[in-house]
Amino acid sequence: MxxxxxxxxxxxxxxxxxxxxxxxxxxxxxxxxxxxxxxxxxxxxxxxxxxxxxxxxxxxASPTTQPPDTSDSETHIIISTGSGTNKATPFYDQAVKPVLETLFPKGNANFLVHHTESASTIEELTTDIFFPTANAGIALRLILLSGDGGVIDLVNGLLARPCSSDYKAPQVTLIPLGTANALFHSTNAGKDNTWGLRTLGSSTAKPLPVFTTSFSSGARLLVDEARSEEELPKDPKSQRPILHGAVVCSWAMHASLVADSDTTEYRKFGVERFKMAAKDALYPADGSPPHPYSAHISIQKGEDWVRLKAQEHMYVLATMVSNLEKPFCVSPATKPLDGSLHLVHFGPTTGDEAMRIMGLAYQGGKHVEDPAVRYEPIDGLRIEFQGKEKDARWRRICVDGKIVRVEEDGWVELGKEERRVLDVVVD
Incomplete structure (x- = not known):
């Protein structure tokens, strides 16, 4: 060591x-x-x-930090009260606030603090305040005490309308208080143990790579622990339902375990909820083998699309980050904010074998060396169900933690988003 x-x-x-x-x-x-x-x-x-x-x-001690001048920018602090295990508010009071008061003894009095009141608060703030400010060319600094869901709400809100030529990408400082915090752990890459506090004094930011998923017309966003559904936003040009993401788009086992564990009861267990849901999915109570997920999958390389021969799958995941959790390295070739998109895929297998393969991801991403795993850089991914899955449970798609149910003959397609919408503050 x-x-x-x-x-x-x-x-x-x-x-x-x-x-x-x-x-x-x-x-x-x-x-x-x-x-x-x-x-x-x-x-x-x-x-x-x-x-x-x-x-x-x-x-x-020799100085290490020269905090950025905040006089020509607008700073907002967003505290996601329900993220993860509800630690955002006390962490702000006990850590973030005193650090900001020390770093910015004059400017911190002008920082605006927002506490989320519902699942739509960040989207509403983005629509009402953040997008108009950025679109007017005003420098905007956001300090986000949240998980990956807060970032996805910002990204989707900022991309919901056409931007002007004056648009200035807001800078976001990530304080990881969600469940998995994939974007933070992939960006920080183990550089420090300060939970994002070190970046509060940084003036360096890099563009956040983003992807766009488009869906067939009948796709619906599942909300309220899947008790309700909502229509997805529509692309202004194609009128197709869309969602933007920055972390992961998945189907099959990964999407199922994220969806199944997104309940009040499971969330009490923090990041352990994913392992608990995985065991439930891989070892059905009736003793049957794990479900083999059926669909046609095509991958894009450059301008060309290639359909995979396999029509049954267990793990299908496209990601722009290296780590889905701090110790879970799903894509070891991905470097922080490098803009690459990687596919991780393996076919139907036993519960024990699936657990063995995914256990290797906790060993620095060694699963990608396993012959059962397909791992490669891609430019796009398309999944077409064509009536192969009758049960809606097996047609759930995960986009950065949000769950979308696709219709029986529906499809989903994702590709890289070219627009620069948000910058991430780095050390």
């Missing part, structure tokens, strides 16, 4: 202190010879899922 790099400083009493460099948020210079301000976190060694404690002290 590699020895962690350390960061040394002297506290106000002159005693030398040593911390893991990955726990350092920032060192700010003092004024007129006064001590520096050192911000770092203490992580809970017994519980990886517990947010860290923030320490802000005076001491001697």
């Amino acid at each position: 590699a020895v962690p790099e350390t960061f040394r400083f002297k506290d106000e009493q002159g005693a030398e202190q040593t911390i893991n460099e990955k726990d350092l948020v920032a060192v700010l210079p003092g004024s007129h010879g006064s001590p520096s301000t050192i911000i770092y976190v203490e992580n809970n060694e017994k519980d990886d899922a517990a947010p860290p404690k923030v320490n802000i002290i005076k001491g001697e």
